[in-house]
Amino acid sequence: MSAFHTLGHRLWSLLPRSARREALFGAMAVLAPRVATPEPTGRGPLVLAGYLSARTGLGEGARRMLGAMRMAGLDPVPADLTAAHRQGPAISDAEPGRAVPEGPGTIVVHVNGPMLPWGLLALGRRAVAGKRIIAYWAWELPVLPADWRRGYAACHRIWAPSRFCAEVFARPGHPAPTIVPHPPPAPDPSPLSRADLGLAEGAFLSLCVFDAASSVARKNPLAAIEAHARAFGDDPARVLVLKTHGTGHAGPAWAPVAEAAARHRNVVVMDRHLPRRDLWALMRHADVLISLHRAEGYGLAIAEAMALGRPVVATGWSGSTDVMQGPGCHAVGYTLVPARDPQGTYDMGEARWAEADVGEAAAILRRIADEPGLREPQPFRLPAPDYAAALGVRG
Structure with missing residues (x-):
């Protein structure tokens, strides 16, 4: 690395975290492809983009949505943004993403508001052109950080996993968020015992x-x-x-x-x-x-x-x-x-x-x-989301 790059990296690291975020996400918003207007019908291939190989809650949510959409009879094209957004280390046995087909269709982007323009940039202008963009967001406070504002300009619709999130994401001039909960998990425990996990059997x-x-x-x-x-x-x-x-x-x-x-x-x-x-x-x-x-x-x-x-x-x-x-x-x-x-x-x-x-x-x-x-075990599975109704493809 040259002395110039070393100095630049050092100066960047000295900036407050908020200033670095604003500079990064601002640059991505400028470079990102613009979403189509008016809102396309969404007819065509369905794409699910997100951190499909990341060991994070957002990654797990995206993987579950991908599997549940397939179980519902949909055929989403997986587009993995883990590497593009530096969300590693990646899960070694994760399903690889595929190229997004060009032309009309719908992309559900499973990344939060500040990262959405960056996600569209990673997918590419040709992949995004002519498609309806649905953002799947999750947030934990009743107030949004200011840098989420860019996400509204980078999507046509918003899906939220809960009523709490939907209320937070509601914004005048933008369609009301649709509540699309995470799919109910299907338990699949390994045969490990408590002893195998290093835990006392009778406690x-x-x-x-x-x-x-x-x-x-x-x-x-x-x-x-x-x-x-x-x-x-x-x-x-x-x-x-x-x-x-x-x-x-x-x-x-x-x-x-x-x-x-x-x-x-x-x-x-x-x-x-x-x-x-x-x-x-x-x-x-x-x-x-x-x-x-x-x-x-x-x-x-x-x-x-x-x-x-x-x-x-x-x-x-x-x-x-x-x-x-x-x-x-x-x-x-x-x-x-x-x-x-x-x-x-x-x-x-x-x-x-x-x-x-x-x-x-x-x-x-x-x-x-x-x-x-x-x-006493009382298994309870939440209702499965109706993706077809949420997608509401028109035309």
Whole structure:
């Protein structure tokens, strides 16, 4: 690398994160192909573009939509944006994307607002020309960051996974968002036992699942640790498992969680990537899923636990309220407080999110542990989305 490039990279890194985002997304919006006007009918090939090989929530959502569309009799062309948007490392066995056919049709772009123009640029002008563009967005706060504004000019329609998200995305002069929930998960656990996972066979097992690289503050594992400690102290027969990954990218936000977990001998931190079927196995062995999140756009882990028939103890606010329909769901009360996120993603002073009632959560955990009937498997799958109706191809 030349001295000029080295200096340029250093100067770029010295800019505030907000300035870097604005410069990057502004440049992409200028370079991106313009969507067709008036809105095309959408007749023609269906394309699903997104992070189809990324180990992220957005990647998992895109993969699930791809599979569900196929199950519904549609034949979407997969277009993987993982590498173009630097969302790696990629899943090694992911289905490769394909070239987007030119001409009329519909592209469902499974990336959030600020990234949408960049997504269209990665797909290419010829691929985008003449097509109807549907953006599939998810967000966890009742206020959108300013840099989402560019996404509205880069799509004709918006799909949202929950009522909460649809209300956030509604904007005068743009068609009302359509609620298209994630498809219900189909459990597929591997044969791993508790012993294989390094967990005690006879213990009451609470499970908290989150990606530390996304936002530790939003997922709020500290509240799960506190609720578990209030409910059970350090009882070795009552174990809390924090299943996470990406702690090395969480910065200072991870240290308080690691310190809190280390103070309790019955809290286990499982910091590693698990193949999808092994993660299903871990969920199957849990007695309860605990998610004292501060905000969710949807709540994939909650839907997965319900599909396995596991009880769920979760904050009763935001997008997860759409998901918590199963017989074993226990909504925890909350108060709304200013959103503060050391990792920066959700640090918006004008926005508020939920602070779960830890004492109430602890009482629910004790009740589930003391009453075996509350742990009887009660599998519940959410209704499948009607993609054909949502697409509403005209003409």
